[in-house]
Amino acid sequence: MNIPDDLKYASSHEWIRVEGDTGTIGITDHAQEELTDIVYVEAPKVGAVFEAGDVCAVVESVKAASDIYSPVSGEVIEANEALASNPSLVNTSPYDEGWLFKIRLTDPSQLEALKTSSDYQAQIG
Amino acid sequence: MNSSPRRTILYDIQKAAGARCVDFGGWEMPVQFSSILEEHQAVRTACGVFDISHMGEIFISGPKALDWLQGLLTNDLAKCAIGSSQYTFLLNEQGGVIDDLIVYRRGEDDILLLVNAGKIAEDVVWLEAHIEAGITLDNQSDAMGALAIQGPESPKIFQGIFGREMPARSTFVALPQDGEEIIAAGTGYTGEVGFELFLPNELVPKLWERILALGVKPCGLGARDTLRLEMCYPLNGSDLSPQRTPLEAGLGAFVALDKPSFIGRDVLVAQKSSGLPVRLVALRMTEKSPPPRAHYPVLFGGSPLGETTSGVLSPSLGVGIALAYLPHDLAKLGQQVEISIRGRTFPAVVDKKPFYRPA
Known part of the structure; x- marks a missing residue:
């Protein structure tokens, strides 16, 4: 199971990579493996504003639609356009090409409440 | 239990x-x-x-076993030769579907019923409630x-x-x-x-x-x-229900209304003459959309008509497909409707069954 050290994790299986005041958000390798066969991603609209914990996207496998929660508060500044034609990037490259959206953080202190890779590893066992 | x-x-x-x-x-x-x-x-x-x-295996045997089943199942067992199988329905008194099943005719009066897992107990209770002298019901499930x-x-x-x-x-x-x-x-x-x-x-x-x-x-x-x-094969409990008849489900080919009697027949005959209120149609999404799933609202001109009973992104075709009961007037090929997915509507069209034709 791939759980990169340089990311922070939500217990609802999203990851965030922070550069300056921008966070890139996706779902973990564990999450994509549990969902399998992702066939549709409903990414948030650019300009949408979320509070930490809000439903911000939907990832759909063949069998089910799963809500994705924003790990932090902020405004969406970019969505991963590549997922519209190739949603399986979330399966094949969950931490890289399969990112979901980028957000401008309004409260970087929220990052402290998120899990480290080892905390997340412990959660999923 | x-x-x-x-x-x-x-x-x-x-x-x-x-x-x-x-x-x-x-x-x-x-x-x-x-x-x-x-x-x-x-x-x-x-x-x-x-x-x-x-799935459940129920063996029916005894003199006149075939005649007895003729009074409980919709299809005509007389047309099912020994060594052949036939798709058929067990209906309630209202003509609604208790179960869809396959009969395997093993002998003149020796018949295996292959029934849905979730309906084994209900089917057995129904069959036993209608049992006649000389008929043996052996549930080997x-x-x-x-x-x-x-x-x-x-x-x-x-x-x-x-x-x-x-x-x-x-x-x-x-x-x-x-x-x-x-x-x-x-x-x-x-x-x-x-x-x-x-x-x-x-x-x-x-x-x-x-x-x-x-x-x-x-x-x-x-x-x-x-x-x-x-293939538009129905799933009982989703596309079939005790409130829907096999005619409404578009499966009249497996209903022999020319048989003198079977439970539910009167309702189907009446429905056939007065017209079906609804029909189960195949819906295909016509624009890029999230996959349709069961229980999504189906709309026409913004008004709700009903809901999908099954839906998925077809792996073979790469488009969203669904089944839904639509009012009879709208249940025609080429009819445009909308499916509501998380509050947004997406266009769909009534398509031919089945969606996919194997090579």
């Missing part, structure tokens, strides 16, 4: 092989092994095997397992296991195996050529391993659902 889910004899073997299980009809069954899409594709292009041991081998390579697999030709569609043979009997039938729920085996539980694991050793892909109920929906 025990409320914890039941397991087939293959449960441990399947879990060890990576099966992810879900509750289905009171049974803990594999929904997938590797990937629903891969399993779907294996059945469409090569061969897959499904454990369908959860607990003692028997079943496997479905489906896909274009099925005939080769059958030959490899049994050293003889696979039974033709809608026919079956009884084969001796280890002092027991295997019923091998040319039936299935995927639209592909294939066969189903009904056999004593204790014979199932060895046969399962043998089939896998021939390169057949183990498949779960997830792929079974995508495959059957591409």
Whole structure:
């Protein structure tokens, strides 16, 4: 199971990579493996504003639609356009090409409440 | 009744092989092994095997057993020759579907009913409530397992296991195996050529391993659902219900209204003459949309008409497909409607059944 050290994790299986005041958000390798066969991603609209914990996207496998929660508060500044034609990037490259959206953080202190890779590893066992 | 889910004899073997299980009809069954899409594709292009041991086997025998069943089932059993099978319905007094099933005619008055897992108990209660002197009902569902081998390579697999030709569609043979009997039938729920085996539980694991050793892909109920929906085969409890008649479900081909009587017939005859209020139609999404799923609202001109009963992104076609009961006036080919998905509407069109035609 791939759980990169340089990311922070939500217990609802999203990851965030922070550069300056921008966070890139996706779902973990564990999450994509549990969902399998992702066939549709409903990414948030650019300009949408979320509070930490809000439903911000939907990832759909063949069998089910799963809500994705924003790990932090902020405004969406970019969505991963590549997922519209190739949603399986979330399966094949969950931490890289399969990112979901980028957000401008309004409260970087929220990052402290998120899990480290080892905390997340412990959660999923 | 025990409320914890039941397991087939293959449960441990399947879990060890990576099966992810879900509750289905009171049974803990594999929904997938590797990937629903891969399993779907294996059945469409090569061969897959499904454990369908959860399904029920009820043997009906005795003098006049056939006549008795004629009064309970919609299709005309007289047209089902010995050694053949027939799809049919068990209806309630209102003409609604209790169960959809396949009858296998083993002899003049010797008939196997293959019924849905979640309906075994209800079917048995219904049948016993209507039983007549001389009729024997033998529910072997607990003692028997079943496997479905489906896909274009099925005939080769059958030959490899049994050293003889696979039974033709809608026919079956009884084969001796280890002092027991295997019923091998040319039936299935995927639209592909294939066969189903009904056999004593204790014979199932060895046969399962043998089939896998021939390169057949183990498949779960997830792929079974995508495959059957591409063919517009109904799933009881989703597309069929006690409140809907088989005519409303568009399955009148399996209802012999020319039989003198069967439970529910009067309602169907009346419905046929007065016109069907609703019909189950095939809907295809016409623009890029999230996958349709069961219980999504269907709208016309912004007004709700009903809801989808099944839906999925078709793995073979790459478009969203669904089934829904629509008012009769709108249940016509080419009719445009909308499906509401998370509050947004997406266009769909009433399409021909089935969505997919196997090569």
